[in-house]
Amino acid sequence: MDDIKIGEILLPGEEVDTKKREANVRRRFWPVLKKAFSRLPFARDVVAGYYCAIDPTTPKRVKAILLAALAYFILPFDAIPDLLAVVGFSDDIAVLAAAIAAVRSSLKPDHFVQADAALSQENLAPSEHKA
Numbered sequence: 001m002d003d004i005k006i007g008e009i010l011l012p013g014e015e016v017d018t019k020k021r022e023a024n025v026r027r028r029f030w031p032v033l034k035k036a037f038s039r040l041p042f043a044r045d046v047v048a049g050y051y052c053a054i055d056p057t058t059p060k061r062v063k064a065i066l067l068a069a070l071a072y073f074i075l076p077f078d079a080i081p082d083l084l085a086v087v088g089f090s091d092d093i094a095v096l097a098a099a100i101a102a103v104r105s106s107l108k109p110d111h112f113v114q115a116d117a118a119l120s121q122e123n124l125a126p127s128e129h130k131a
Contacts, residue, residue, distance in 0.1 A: 021067045022054060028074040036073075040093065045100045046073075047115035048107050055111065062106040069099030 029050055037043055052058050053066035073092045100107075 018060070018064060018067055021071055022063075025050070025067055025070045025074060026054060029070060032074045036092070040096075042097065042100070044112065044115050044119060045107075046070075046096050047118055048111040049096070049100050049103070051111040051114045052103070052107050055108075058106060062103045065099050065103055069095050 033040075033043070033047070040046060049066050050070060053063055053070060058066075072095050
């Protein structure tokens with residue numbers, strides 16, 4: 001992802017290209033989730049977070065937090081390589097858990113309904129990625 005630098009820290013009020021980040025998350029989220037699904041103890045919350053992040057009614061701050069966490073999740077390289085069994089996704093899980101906890105009040109029941117529908121499909125990828 002061109003808009004994220006390894007070790008990048010955003011200061012309060014700093015803007016990121018959320019449109020570009022959202023496009024990357026939409027494109028890569030489902031394949032990475034499918035690979036990591038069995039290791040994510042709270043996959044439903046992560047998928048609800050995905051739907052919250054792409055929901056046009058979600059506040060910008062919440063969207064930015066979720067997109068940053070989801071972008072970290074789908075990055076091919078991070079602090080602990082995802083190729084390492086079990087441990088590889090531990091940093092991703094920590095980042096996702098912190099982001100979900102920070103924005104939990106913004107996750108709507110509809111986001112969970114969409115998550116349940118997506119997770120109930122055999123291939124873990126909904127035919128449509130609408131919020």
